[in-house]
Amino acid sequence: xxxxxxxxxxxxxxxxxxxxxxxxxxxxxxxxxxxxxxxxxxxxxxxxxxxxxxxxxxxxxxxxxxxxxxxxxxxxxxxxxxxxxxxxxxxxxxxxxxxxxxxxxxxxxxxxxxxxxxxxxxxxxxxxxxxxxxxxxxxxxxxxxxxxxxxxxxxxxxxxxxxxxxxxxxxxxxxxxxxxxxxxxxxxxxxxxxxxxxxxxxxxxxxxxxxxxxxxxxxxxxxxxxxxxxxxxxxxxxxxxxxxxxxxxxxxxxxxxxxxxxxxxxxxxxxxxxxxxxxxxxxxxxxxxxxxxxxxxxxxxxxxxxxxxxxxxxxxxxxxxxxxxxxxxxxxxxxxxxxxxxxxxxxx
Amino acid sequence: xxxxxxxxxxxxxxxxxxxxxxxxxxxxxxxxxxxxxxxxxxxxxxxxxxxxxxxxxxxxxxxxxxxxxxxxxxxxxxxxxxxxxxxxxxxxxxxxxxxxxxxxxxxxxxxxxxxxxxxxxxxxxxxxxxxxxxxxxxxxxxxxxxxxxxxxxxxxxxxxxxxxxxxxxxxxxxxxxxxxxxxxxxxxxxxxxxxxxxxxxxxxxxxxxxxxxxxxxxxxxxxxxxxxxxxxxxxxxxxxxxxxxxxxxxxxxxxxxxxxxxxxxxxxxxxxxxxxxxxxxxxxxxxxxxxxxxxxxxxxxxxxxxxxxxxxxxxxxxxxxxxxxxxxxxxxxxxx
Amino acid sequence: xxxxxxxxxxxxxxxxxxxxxxxxxxxxxxxxxxxxxxxxxxxxxxxxxxxxxxxxxxxxxxxxxxxxxxxx
Numbered sequence: 001x002x003x004x005x006x007x008x009x010x011x012x013x014x015x016x017x018x019x020x021x022x023x024x025x026x027x028x029x030x031x032x033x034x035x036x037x038x039x040x041x042x043x044x045x046x047x048x049x050x051x052x053x054x055x056x057x058x059x060x061x062x063x064x065x066x067x068x069x070x071x072x073x074x075x076x077x078x079x080x081x082x083x084x085x086x087x088x089x090x091x092x093x094x095x096x097x098x099x100x101x102x103x104x105x106x107x108x109x110x111x112x113x114x115x116x117x118x119x120x121x122x123x124x125x126x127x128x129x130x131x132x133x134x135x136x137x138x139x140x141x142x143x144x145x146x147x148x149x150x151x152x153x154x155x156x157x158x159x160x161x162x163x164x165x166x167x168x169x170x171x172x173x174x175x176x177x178x179x180x181x182x183x184x185x186x187x188x189x190x191x192x193x194x195x196x197x198x199x200x201x202x203x204x205x206x207x208x209x210x211x212x213x214x215x216x217x218x219x220x221x222x223x224x225x226x227x228x229x230x231x232x233x234x235x236x237x238x239x240x241x242x243x244x245x246x247x248x249x250x251x252x253x254x255x256x257x258x259x260x261x262x263x264x265x266x267x268x269x270x271x272x273x274x275x276x277x278x279x280x281x282x283x284x285x286x287x288x289x290x291x292x293x294x295x296x297x298x299x300x301x302x303x304x305x306x307x308x309x310x311x312x313x314x315x316x317x318x319x320x321x322x323x324x325x326x327x328x329x330x331x332x333x334x335x336x337x338x339x340x341x342x343x344x345x346x347x348x
Numbered sequence: 349x350x351x352x353x354x355x356x357x358x359x360x361x362x363x364x365x366x367x368x369x370x371x372x373x374x375x376x377x378x379x380x381x382x383x384x385x386x387x388x389x390x391x392x393x394x395x396x397x398x399x400x401x402x403x404x405x406x407x408x409x410x411x412x413x414x415x416x417x418x419x420x421x422x423x424x425x426x427x428x429x430x431x432x433x434x435x436x437x438x439x440x441x442x443x444x445x446x447x448x449x450x451x452x453x454x455x456x457x458x459x460x461x462x463x464x465x466x467x468x469x470x471x472x473x474x475x476x477x478x479x480x481x482x483x484x485x486x487x488x489x490x491x492x493x494x495x496x497x498x499x500x501x502x503x504x505x506x507x508x509x510x511x512x513x514x515x516x517x518x519x520x521x522x523x524x525x526x527x528x529x530x531x532x533x534x535x536x537x538x539x540x541x542x543x544x545x546x547x548x549x550x551x552x553x554x555x556x557x558x559x560x561x562x563x564x565x566x567x568x569x570x571x572x573x574x575x576x577x578x579x580x581x582x583x584x585x586x587x588x589x590x591x592x593x594x595x596x597x598x599x600x601x602x603x604x605x606x607x608x609x610x611x612x613x614x615x616x617x618x619x620x621x622x623x624x625x626x627x628x629x630x631x632x633x634x635x636x637x638x639x640x641x642x643x644x645x646x647x648x649x650x651x652x653x654x655x656x657x658x659x660x661x662x663x664x665x666x667x668x669x670x671x672x673x674x675x676x677x678x679x680x681x682x683x684x
Numbered sequence: 685x686x687x688x689x690x691x692x693x694x695x696x697x698x699x700x701x702x703x704x705x706x707x708x709x710x711x712x713x714x715x716x717x718x719x720x721x722x723x724x725x726x727x728x729x730x731x732x733x734x735x736x737x738x739x740x741x742x743x744x745x746x747x748x749x750x751x752x753x754x755x756x
Contacts (some may be wrong), residue, residue: 003748003752005748006666006744009751010667029688036607036670037664038664038669038670039666039668041668041670042667042668109729109730110713110731111730112730112731113730135728135733136728138731138733139713139728139729139731142713142731145715185688189733190733214664214666214668215666215744218666219747219750219751222751226751227754234754236747236750238737238746240726240734241734246716246717246734248717248718249717249733324676335605343676344671344676345670346661346670346673533709533710534708535709536707537707595706595707596708599689599691599705599706599707600706602689603687603705603708
């Protein structure tokens with residue numbers, strides 16, 4: 001075969017005229033990097049990139065937001081959260097709305113700040129809105145480990161923790177027909193690339209782990225186009241992603257958390273697709289079990305967007321009633337959300 | 349010594365504060381009369397603008413609210429082609445503010461006004477109760493400038509096909525300096541707050557055909573160019589590789605998931621210049637103070653199909669293309 | 685938050701690391717990985733989640749080889 005270079009990749013991706021290939025990315029930072037690099041405009045119309053359920057804020061059900069709001073209204077309790085989650089609406093309102101009504105809600109950059117606050121103010125209660133995927137769960141495990149070591153009892157987590165394999169299966173079986181996955185870079189740094197071997201065999205489709213630079217993403221997409229119809233795992237982010245992942249982090253997660261069923265926005269409950277605190281550490285749980293209710297705003301098609309059945313701009317609300325300043329669904333709120341990224345970068 | 353409510357009473361404490369801080373620094377023959385209103389000569393076309401400054405912290409890396417309050421108003425006057433002449437200064441002080449801090453800020457205002465060649469000719473001071481937190485101050489400056497009779501005043505609706513888009517220096521420095529300080533991220537990034545008088549004056553003196561110019565403040569370059577594009581009904585195409593961003597600001601944005609295209613500056617301007625004058629314009633700006641990183645970053649394209657003339661886009665480093673839309677949200681950090 | 689760019693560990697005090705991103709200095713927990721001063725690392729939500737192996741740098745030549753291995 002001819003030697004592969006970046007320019008041959010660029011040319012072939014633009015001129016590709018084979019069978020349609022539908023490629024899904026399931027990592028918010030990939031979604032943002034694809035938009036920032038203007039990659040959709042470089043691809044043949046026969047290659048479709050679909051943003052999957054890779055944005056933690058976007059897949060959180062309304063019951064979790066409602067519960068957080070309830071907790072934030074309690075006396076002597078502060079709810080701590082990452083930035084994006086604060087503006088996502090629950091059944092009636094968002095944490096930002098609750099804050100305006102006088103609830104105690106605080107934005108932080110690291111869950112570890114919760115430990116510090118709880119230690120400094122032992123009379124006050126702190127609840128961290130513990131959302132995220134395999135990448136973030138080890139950080140929550142460290143929070144619990146530290147709290148136990150410091151004998152802190154005024155700190156709890158409201159967890160809505162998700163894991164990738166089962167939802168990937170769900171999307172492939174029930175979603176919009178996916179031919180390959182750009183495997184998430186940071187999730188894979190923890191889980192390792194081996195995680196995709198069994199998944200790839202079972203589903204009969206390829207997985208390629210990618211970094212976040214434009215050329216790396218192009219090389220990944222190119223590989224997935226070439227691998228269409230076959231199973232197989234490629235790791236194109238070897239500097240960070242090891243076959244076995246981060247074993248220290250995995251052991252720590254296993255110590256404090258166990259697999260559970262989990263409810264995903266618009267998709268319902270998916271077996272074995274989440275994590276909860278183990279029984280013996282439930283005193284650190286703020287009431288996470290059974291938060292399954294999910295009220296989608298009228299007309300919002302986030303659920304179909306998240307599984308790739310429709311593209312964001314096929315939603316009747318997109319760009320008309322639903323914009324980043326007046327978001328109906330979570331996918332338009334988060335800067336990692338599919339709808340937000342399509343909207344701000346003019347992606348079609 | 350601290351500011352007390354007595355400093356706003358209108359009595360001796362007020363007079364002493366004005367004498368010992370404001371008049372001491374601002375001192376000029378018009379202000380020194382301390383009349384109810386300042387009387388100055390003027391004729392022809394006047395440019396008038398006003399701006400209020402509420403930034404916290406009031407002293408930040410590379411500048412302070414005083415310097416900022418001069419730069420903001422002076423630069424606004426400059427962008428309409430005016431020569432800035434006179435400024436007013438309204439100060440609202442919070443009870444408990446350290447008078448040494450006030451003295452530093454007002455001293456910095458005076459120094460920046462001298463640099464910009466403008467006089468502060470009238471002012472007002474009020475004191476309000478401190479509502480909790482670090483006592484601060486709010487400054488309003490209004491400014492007047494004279495527009496030369498023969499100048500064809502540039503405007504956002506005057507962009508022409510094949511114009512070059514030029515930026516006078518690195519993007520995002522002010523925004524990153526303020527945000528970094530607030531978040532406790534130690535960094536070498538300094539605010540770029542600066543008056544652009546020399547730059548604008550040189551461009552106009554050299555006869556560069558400037559069709560539009562705007563200082564890049566809140567909302568960043570993306571917001572300004574969207575206004576240019578919709579006012580002039582044209583497309584603007586930027587080249588990502590040519591956008592000047594320092595390594596520190598680039599990584600700062602990387603850490604927080606921010607886009608330098610939407611970050612504010614306080615000493616940068618973007619121009620749309622006749623294509624044939626572009627290279628010369630860059631040379632002129634580079635020869636001026638604060639202009640050493642000026643460069644051409646894109647061009648104006650007017651399509652014959654008028655319905656397809658309202659896009660700002662950027663050609664990315666790998667040859668992709670994305671739209672630079674309006675700014676949304678508050679730039680909340682991403683978690684993933 | 686997830687930072688796609690690597691930073692460099694410039695100080696280590698137990699499991700508290702100081703990480704430099706082109707002059708921007710950020711504190712991060714180092715409890716999930718063995719790190720030493722000078723390592724390039726990825727930081728997520730205030731924690732170092734992995735070190736970057738410079739010997740394995742994802743140079744494009746390497747990626748092209750991977751693609752050629754596909755035998756397409």
